Amino acid sequence: MLAPDEILVEIVVPNPGAHSGGNYLRHTPRRELDIAVVGVASQLTLANGVCTKARIALAAVAPVPLRATAAEQALEGQAVTPDRIKRAADLAVDAARPISDQRGSAEFRSHLVRVLTRRTLTTALARASAVAQVRRRRLGQAGSELHGERRAGRGARPALGDAARKRSASGWV
Numbered sequence: 001m002l003a004p005d006e007i008l009v010e011i012v013v014p015n016p017g018a019h020s021g022g023n024y025l026r027h028t029p030r031r032e033l034d035i036a037v038v039g040v041a042s043q044l045t046l047a048n049g050v051c052t053k054a055r056i057a058l059a060a061v062a063p064v065p066l067r068a069t070a071a072e073q074a075l076e077g078q079a080v081t082p083d084r085i086k087r088a089a090d091l092a093v094d095a096a097r098p099i100s101d102q103r104g105s106a107e108f109r110s111h112l113v114r115v116l117t118r119r120t121l122t123t124a125l126a127r128a129s130a131v132a133q134v135r136r137r138r139l140g141q142a143g144s145e146l147h148g149e150r151r152a153g154r155g156a157r158p159a160l161g162d163a164a165r166k167r168s169a170s171g172w173v
Helices: 069-075 082-095 106-138 162-170
Strands: 020-027 038-047 050-059
Touching: 020 106, 038 106, 050 069, 050 082, 050 106, 069 082, 082 106
Parallel strands: none
Antiparallel strands: 020 038, 038 050
């Protein structure tokens, strides 16, 4: 807690490390509104296909933002599969303490926590996996693909440039 004569001058956010990916989603009734009905942020770190660190934060479903620690623990030490993501989303709902107000009922907010947790974890997993693939390519372990070359076409992503690789390495693509 800051004293009345103190001011916050810096916030340091540590680099999530290699093979990490994250995502934040929020639901608002209209784009013009800043206030979210529900917000969910997820961050995953992988090693050899296993989750070594999971963080899930929930916003607008309790008096203050909170972490869904039981959901995090359900993922850590495990391969992240669709079933485990579903289980983590259910545990995130258990962590939430939503209220009913003019922006939505407690039941609606609980539903949104489940949906947004599944979506953010799925995206975080894809990003963490993509970071690992980019690093393997840089090391020349890309199998039949050449460095940075990918097929163009519907649904294919272009090769990542240097700036995108830096963003990928930090987990906020």
